[in-house]
Amino acid sequence: xxxxxxxxxxxxxxxxxxxxxxxxxxxxxxxxxxxxxxxxxxxxxxxxxxxxxxxxxxxxxxxxxxxxxxxxxxxxxxxxxxxxxxxxxxxxxxxxxxxxxxxxxxxxxxxxxxxxxxxxxxxxxxxxxxxxxxxxxxxxxxxxxxxxxxxxxxxxxxxxxxxxxxxxxxxxxxxxxxxxxxxxxxxxxxxxxxxxxxxxxxxxxxxxxxxxxxxxxxxxxxxxxxxxxxxxxxxxxxxxxxxxxxxxxxxxxxxxxxxxxxxxxxxxxxxxxxxxxxxxxxxxxxxxxxxxxxxxxxxxxxxxxxxxxxxxxxxxxxxxxxxxxxxxxxxxxxxxxxxxxxxxxxxxxxxxxxxxxxxxxxxxxxxxxxxxxxxxxxxxxxxxxxxxxxxxxxxxxxxxxxxxxxxxxxxxxxxxxxxxxxxxxxxxxxxxxxxxxxxxxxxxxxxxxxxxxxxxxxxxxxxxxxxxxxxxxxxxxxxxxxxxxxxxxxxxxxxxxxxxxxxxxxxxxxxxxxxxxxxxxxxxxxxxxxxxxxxxxxxxxxxxxxxxxxxxxxxxxxxxxxxxxxxxxxxxxxxxxxxxxxxxxxxxxxxxxxxxxxxxxxxxxxxxxxxxxxxxxxxxxxxxxxxxxxxxxxxxxxxxxxxxxxxxxxxxxxxxxxxxxxxxxxxxxxxxxxxxxxxxxxxxxxxxxxxxxxxxxxxxxxxxxxxxxxxxxxxxxxxxxxxxxxxxx
Numbered sequence: 271x272x273x274x275x276x277x278x279x280x281x282x283x284x285x286x287x288x289x290x291x292x293x294x295x296x297x298x299x300x301x302x303x304x305x306x307x308x309x310x311x312x313x314x315x316x317x318x319x320x321x322x323x324x325x326x327x328x329x330x331x332x333x334x335x336x337x338x339x340x341x342x343x344x345x346x347x348x349x350x351x352x353x354x355x356x357x358x359x360x361x362x363x364x365x366x367x368x369x370x371x372x373x374x375x376x377x378x379x380x381x382x383x384x385x386x387x388x389x390x391x392x393x394x395x396x397x398x399x400x401x402x403x404x405x406x407x408x409x410x411x412x413x414x415x416x417x418x419x420x421x422x423x424x425x426x427x428x429x430x431x432x433x434x435x436x437x438x439x440x441x442x443x444x445x446x447x448x449x450x451x452x453x454x455x456x457x458x459x460x461x462x463x464x465x466x467x468x469x470x471x472x473x474x475x476x477x478x479x480x481x482x483x484x485x486x487x488x489x490x491x492x493x494x495x496x497x498x499x500x501x502x503x504x505x506x507x508x509x510x511x512x513x514x515x516x517x518x519x520x521x522x523x524x525x526x527x528x529x530x531x532x533x534x535x536x537x538x539x540x541x542x543x544x545x546x547x548x549x550x551x552x553x554x555x556x557x558x559x560x561x562x563x564x565x566x567x568x569x570x571x572x573x574x575x576x577x578x579x580x581x582x583x584x585x586x587x588x589x590x591x592x593x594x595x596x597x598x599x600x601x602x603x604x605x606x607x608x609x610x611x612x613x614x615x616x617x618x619x620x621x622x623x624x625x626x627x628x629x630x631x632x633x634x635x636x637x638x639x640x641x642x643x644x645x646x647x648x649x650x651x652x653x654x655x656x657x658x659x660x661x662x663x664x665x666x667x668x669x670x671x672x673x674x675x676x677x678x679x680x681x682x683x684x685x686x687x688x689x690x691x692x693x694x695x696x697x698x699x700x701x702x703x704x705x706x707x708x709x710x711x712x713x714x715x716x717x718x719x720x721x722x723x724x725x726x727x728x729x730x731x732x733x734x735x736x737x738x739x740x741x742x743x744x745x746x747x748x749x750x751x752x753x754x755x756x757x758x759x760x761x762x763x764x765x766x767x768x769x770x771x772x773x774x775x776x777x778x779x780x781x782x783x784x785x786x787x788x789x790x791x792x793x794x795x796x797x798x799x800x801x802x803x804x805x806x807x808x809x810x811x812x813x814x815x816x817x818x819x820x821x822x823x824x825x826x827x828x829x830x831x832x833x834x835x836x837x838x839x840x841x842x843x844x845x846x847x848x849x850x851x852x853x854x855x856x857x858x859x860x861x862x863x864x865x866x867x868x869x870x871x872x873x874x875x876x877x878x879x880x881x882x883x884x885x886x887x888x889x890x891x892x893x894x895x896x897x898x899x900x901x902x903x904x905x906x907x908x909x910x911x912x913x914x915x916x917x918x919x920x921x922x923x924x925x926x927x928x929x930x931x932x933x934x935x936x937x938x939x940x941x942x943x944x945x946x947x948x949x950x951x952x953x954x955x956x957x958x959x960x961x962x963x964x965x966x967x968x969x970x971x972x973x974x975x976x977x978x979x980x981x982x983x984x985x986x987x988x989x990x991x992x993x994x995x996x997x998x999x
Contacts, residue, residue, distance in 0.1 A: 422999035498522035500537035523768035551673025596690035605666035610637030626719035661689035671697035777980035792962035799826035803841035
């Protein structure tokens with residue numbers, strides 16, 4: 271035996287001015303300040319901001335920081351003067367004012383719950399550390415030159431001030447244009463495909479404003495015109511068509527043959543998927559990590575909260591309408607137990623339930639767990655048919671699963687349900703939400719295993735009580751509710767995985783309950799006013815000319831007739847004191863607005879664009895600079911904002927640094943041109959992108975914002991667009 275000698279305990283005298291008491295007093299003071307401060311969301315520069323209304327939280331937080339600084343000083347001073355640790359001091363903390371890059375990476379928002387994960391560059395842009403990062407932005411000119419065999423090339427898009435301008439030499443008829451795609455996804459421009467990280471010489475001068483990401487736009491919800499989805503066991507290399515098998519599905523769906531393991535990937539996408547029908551009790555990898563989607567990792571498991579749930583329920587075997595109750599008189603007045611693997615220890619919950627019942631009632635156990643009865647010739651536990659044949663001989667079936675994780679229901683429980691006997695179930699904690707009401711005896715309704723044992727014995731002996739658990743078989747309401755819940759299981763798991771991947775890739779709607787692709791909540795159609803040419807759907811477009819807080823507004827009348835025949839609108843907006851030339855195009859599930867010209871009568875006026883959505887972001891609460899949540903090479907030259915409610919999320923981006931806000935519920939205001947700013951013209955076009963996506967009730971929270979994989983892809987496509995060069999040799 272090894273003895274451990276502990277050092278003598280140090281006697282600490284009780285002191286009023288102690289580290290602990292100083293901290294507690296300070297925290298109490300801050301708590302009182304918080305209680306009596308405004309509960310409103312603060313305005314910019316916080317992530318979750320609000321429109322015009324009384325502020326208080328921001329000021330309170332600033333004061334709190336001062337209070338915390340005083341506490342740190344007090345603790346530091348106190349420890350520095352301690353007799354016991356005279357020479358010990360708190361190690362110096364990182365200087366948050368200079369270590370700005372780590373703040374940008376780790377900073378959280380300041381929403382009502384203080385967990386809005388949108389990052390905010392508003393205060394950090396001017397810091398020297400950020401400016402250094404901007405100056406060190408990778409120049410891909412040499413990369414493109416190398417890809418083109420050493421040709422001398424120069425970029426068409428040239429940085430200028432807070433934005434970019436387009437070099438006019440790229441428009442010369444005799445210029446050779448090279449397009450470089452630095453992204454991980456394919457792009458198509460003017461009919462030419464540019465593969466990831468490749469450069470292509472354009473065969474003609476292209477005036478198309480739009481670079482497409484999808485082969486078919488808009489993507490259909492189903493049918494053989496859908497882009498194929500290929501499920502793979504690894505996310506690298508090129509898959510050989512001979513190694514694929516076609517899956518019966520309402521979209522084009524294929525998977526690699528003979529896949530092993532529990533990881534799946536979608537060809538051409540950076541996602542990973544845990545794919546297993548194991549329960550989390552037996553396989554920890556099947557347990558869902560709530561924030562895994564932020565790493566583009568998803569789940570297809572027994573859990574109904576996974577993207578594509580697995581289930582052992584099989585419509586070809588378990589149609590509940592086709593299996594009547596047993597004959598009470600001929601069934602054995604016993605219970606049967608068929609657990610044949612993963613036998614639990616003697617102190618396990620499952621074993622205790624079995625032991626308690628076996629003490630008061632005869633139980634025939636054919637499996638290897640608590641075995642006491644041998645299989646007769648012709649009997650088997652290897653198939654559902656074999657197990658059901660044995661169960662049909664008994665009034666009671668003890669269907670005990672090892673784990674209690676939600677939604678996991680083993681084949682043994684489904685076998686017991688259709689056998690005609692009365693199942694006594696130990697298993698998933700939400701079992702009652704899955705099976706027809708009063709179709710089984712639920713262990714969770716009893717305070718102890720002995721109490722359950724007494725009740726099971728009564729069931730075996732009391733025909734009336736036993737028949738109570740058989741009435742559901744003729745209850746149309748119970749059967750219809752069950753069938754609606756498990757209707758999704760009529761389609762294979764692989765097909766449903768392809769459907770989900772297709773909807774996720776294209777930003778389409780997804781019915782979790784029905785496991786099928788649906789129309790997104792936001793309209794994917796561009797409708798404009800016949801009289802003003804302004805956009806009416808999927809958002810309303812309004813232009814403002816502002817001077818000294820007075821607005822001159824140009825908007826469409828609600829009674830205007832709308833035109834929805836084209837996905838592009840190239841229009842000139844004629845207002846009283848300003849004129850706008852802009853192109854709007856809907857493609858790939860997003861809307862781009864290119865402001866080509868702005869002409870105003872008074873250069874002191876600000877020109878603003880207001881977009882109005884049907885989003886219930888109360889008090890104009892919004893998240894700033896949410897594009898920073900997506901890794902890109904040029905985040906410093908972009909501004910963005912996101913608003914959301916429980917149905918829709920909207921992200922608006924500009925390709926220059928400007929002010930974007932949500933002054934009122936459902937509206938987004940973008941400062942297009944400041945007073946005295948250089949004119950917006952052909953060489954200085956400004957681009958805006960609007961990304962609509964459905965609110966994902968499974969992952970999203972109204973007080974937090976995080977972009978979906980579709981949104982992140984569209985952000986990257988906007989922030990890091992197709993690079994154009996001209997051959998200068």
